[in-house]
Amino acid sequence: MTERLAERVASGDSLALARAITLAEEGLPEGESVLAAIFRRTGRAQVIGVTGPPGAGKSTLVNRLIGRYREAGRTIGVIAVDPSSAFSGGAILGDRIRMQEHALDPGVFIRSMASRGQFGGLSRATRDAVDLLDAAGRDPVLIETVGVGQDEVEIASASNSTLVVSAPGLGDEVQAIKAGILEIADVLVVNKADREGADRTVAELRAMLTLLPMAEGAWMPPVLPATAARDEGIEAIADALDSHMAFLKTSGELERRRRRIVTARVLKIAQDLVAETVLEPFDAAGTDGTTLLDRVTRRELTPHACARALLARTANRIDLAGEGRDRH
Amino acid sequence: MTERLAERVASGDSLALARAITLAEEGLPEGESVLAAIFRRTGRAQVIGVTGPPGAGKSTLVNRLIGRYREAGRTIGVIAVDPSSAFSGGAILGDRIRMQEHALDPGVFIRSMASRGQFGGLSRATRDAVDLLDAAGRDPVLIETVGVGQDEVEIASASNSTLVVSAPGLGDEVQAIKAGILEIADVLVVNKADREGADRTVAELRAMLTLLPMAEGAWMPPVLPATAARDEGIEAIADALDSHMAFLKTSGELERRRRRIVTARVLKIAQDLVAETVLEPFDAAGTDGTTLLDRVTRRELTPHACARALLARTANRIDLAGEGRDRH
Numbered sequence: 001m002t003e004r005l006a007e008r009v010a011s012g013d014s015l016a017l018a019r020a021i022t023l024a025e026e027g028l029p030e031g032e033s034v035l036a037a038i039f040r041r042t043g044r045a046q047v048i049g050v051t052g053p054p055g056a057g058k059s060t061l062v063n064r065l066i067g068r069y070r071e072a073g074r075t076i077g078v079i080a081v082d083p084s085s086a087f088s089g090g091a092i093l094g095d096r097i098r099m100q101e102h103a104l105d106p107g108v109f110i111r112s113m114a115s116r117g118q119f120g121g122l123s124r125a126t127r128d129a130v131d132l133l134d135a136a137g138r139d140p141v142l143i144e145t146v147g148v149g150q151d152e153v154e155i156a157s158a159s160n161s162t163l164v165v166s167a168p169g170l171g172d173e174v175q176a177i178k179a180g181i182l183e184i185a186d187v188l189v190v191n192k193a194d195r196e197g198a199d200r201t202v203a204e205l206r207a208m209l210t211l212l213p214m215a216e217g218a219w220m221p222p223v224l225p226a227t228a229a230r231d232e233g234i235e236a237i238a239d240a241l242d243s244h245m246a247f248l249k250t251s252g253e254l255e256r257r258r259r260r261i262v263t264a265r266v267l268k269i270a271q272d273l274v275a276e277t278v279l280e281p282f283d284a285a286g287t288d289g290t291t292l293l294d295r296v297t298r299r300e301l302t303p304h305a306c307a308r309a310l311l312a313r314t315a316n317r318i319d320l321a322g323e324g325r326d327r328h
Numbered sequence: 329m330t331e332r333l334a335e336r337v338a339s340g341d342s343l344a345l346a347r348a349i350t351l352a353e354e355g356l357p358e359g360e361s362v363l364a365a366i367f368r369r370t371g372r373a374q375v376i377g378v379t380g381p382p383g384a385g386k387s388t389l390v391n392r393l394i395g396r397y398r399e400a401g402r403t404i405g406v407i408a409v410d411p412s413s414a415f416s417g418g419a420i421l422g423d424r425i426r427m428q429e430h431a432l433d434p435g436v437f438i439r440s441m442a443s444r445g446q447f448g449g450l451s452r453a454t455r456d457a458v459d460l461l462d463a464a465g466r467d468p469v470l471i472e473t474v475g476v477g478q479d480e481v482e483i484a485s486a487s488n489s490t491l492v493v494s495a496p497g498l499g500d501e502v503q504a505i506k507a508g509i510l511e512i513a514d515v516l517v518v519n520k521a522d523r524e525g526a527d528r529t530v531a532e533l534r535a536m537l538t539l540l541p542m543a544e545g546a547w548m549p550p551v552l553p554a555t556a557a558r559d560e561g562i563e564a565i566a567d568a569l570d571s572h573m574a575f576l577k578t579s580g581e582l583e584r585r586r587r588r589i590v591t592a593r594v595l596k597i598a599q600d601l602v603a604e605t606v607l608e609p610f611d612a613a614g615t616d617g618t619t620l621l622d623r624v625t626r627r628e629l630t631p632h633a634c635a636r637a638l639l640a641r642t643a644n645r646i647d648l649a650g651e652g653r654d655r656h
Contacts, residue, residue, distance in 0.1 A: 036630045043627060127631075255625075262624045262631065263610065269635035270606045270642075271599055278598045279591065296590045297583075299371060302364045303455075303590065307597035314598075315643025 006037035024128035038135035045134040049159030050144045056167045057191040061228040075107040077133030077141040122154045156184035157264035165189045168197035187240045193225035278314045334365035352456035366463035373462040377487030378472045384495040385519040389556040403435040405461030405469040450482045484512035485592035489572045493517045496525035515568045521553035606642045
């Protein structure tokens, strides 16, 4: 069944894509089999991370970019990462709806996915979905995060190009956070450029960029004004993203980024596997009728020694699953 | 050396405490030995997590609470968790200075510690420091987080009682986030109660609390107005925290919380151990001269299979460290 599904994904079938992403989200072995089957077909798409503070107009901008790429005859994959908690529900779901004008276009595949935990972080399944879209021939693949918490930083470790969207007048706290995400930006957009203060925001961002340490021959992130709501400035953004991709290829930086993406991904999978499985023996009774949890709670065993013991057991179970050491 | 240091920690020596916390922060085996030596002496302190959005006045409130506990003859440990990134530097360090009036009091031990990564999460060392303070007879131990990102939620898995501090007029985004942290609050404070809108904030929080699912006989978090800057309302907060601790003891909930704290702690240590060690063999050449990283980058090996292989190897190394399975 998974082989047939993988074939259909590779042929670009949207229904198969949706099914395969769901399997990956559920963390089932079938999902992993599909991923293994299509893995050799990946690595071709330009993966573009889009992030920035709430209110910057990211979804409207992505919507316009989709339009531009469609005009150029490209088929597109979009993963919209939502924080899974209730606290920011309404507004974000509202945002997503702005992309729905492309919902009936088979050349555009849009999928909302939950981020990990309350304050973000890209899930393993998000990265799996990128591979599936890539294998299905979608290019570019856009990952949009709402720019709350850890998503912002992790997106750079999942993308070839990172597009950071800001807007004038988003307030002090947001301005402060910008400093952190400036370092991950390959292209910066000041959206809502028809608003007062846009010129100043552009100038400030350019000034801040000059303060970052920059190696010789490195990519200098452009700061581009745009008004996505009126479809203004979108062409320049698409061009800058193309230029960045060309730069990555000619400079050899693409290979380095790919290795960084793969490294972050393997680490994430390993950590997820541990989080899912390491506590299994924790409250299971041993030969003497007590659990490890009991022993730590009674302060007979330190949490550190307990964690080591649990890791050793986990690895045995994972290894027995047969995907382990004989592969290398 | 570590035995002697552990003895000095247990006797309440502040210099030894500072040294032991530094060892824990550095993740050295000596630090773990000290922790193992004092572990049996832990579990006595009331561990109080203090969190809330920036600008709520948490540090001022903690400062006043310290004063109140000192009057009652208690010795106190405070861990102030800072996000380690640059983006929120200034303001937070400024906050910390507000606690310095107790810096010369040997009955108050204050330590700033970095949170994990840019957007928070309590580090393993933070939890180690709680144990060290607990073993040194500090009671209560306060953990203050700046309320950015993941710290907010994790603090509930490290504390007996969670104090959530808010204030009127912190803006929409902050109000939205409150919904998420409401669920972890044992005591809620509306600080800066002399400001306009404080009554409404108190009423709103009470209304929101009634919407949460609540088991029969469960603790109902009180919502308390306070003006920490003027030392008003502090007594009621200290009383509410004492009442909560008494409730935990009589209801049997304390034991459940302790088990939850221990579980979260063991998981965190295991994940840290994996994060620190799992990638070591990733870019080491195998017998055929290629690395696992090469093989994944060339798409010969899936990231999932690679993560499993790395975990198996990591566990072997961790197990060989001798703290493993023979303990149980």
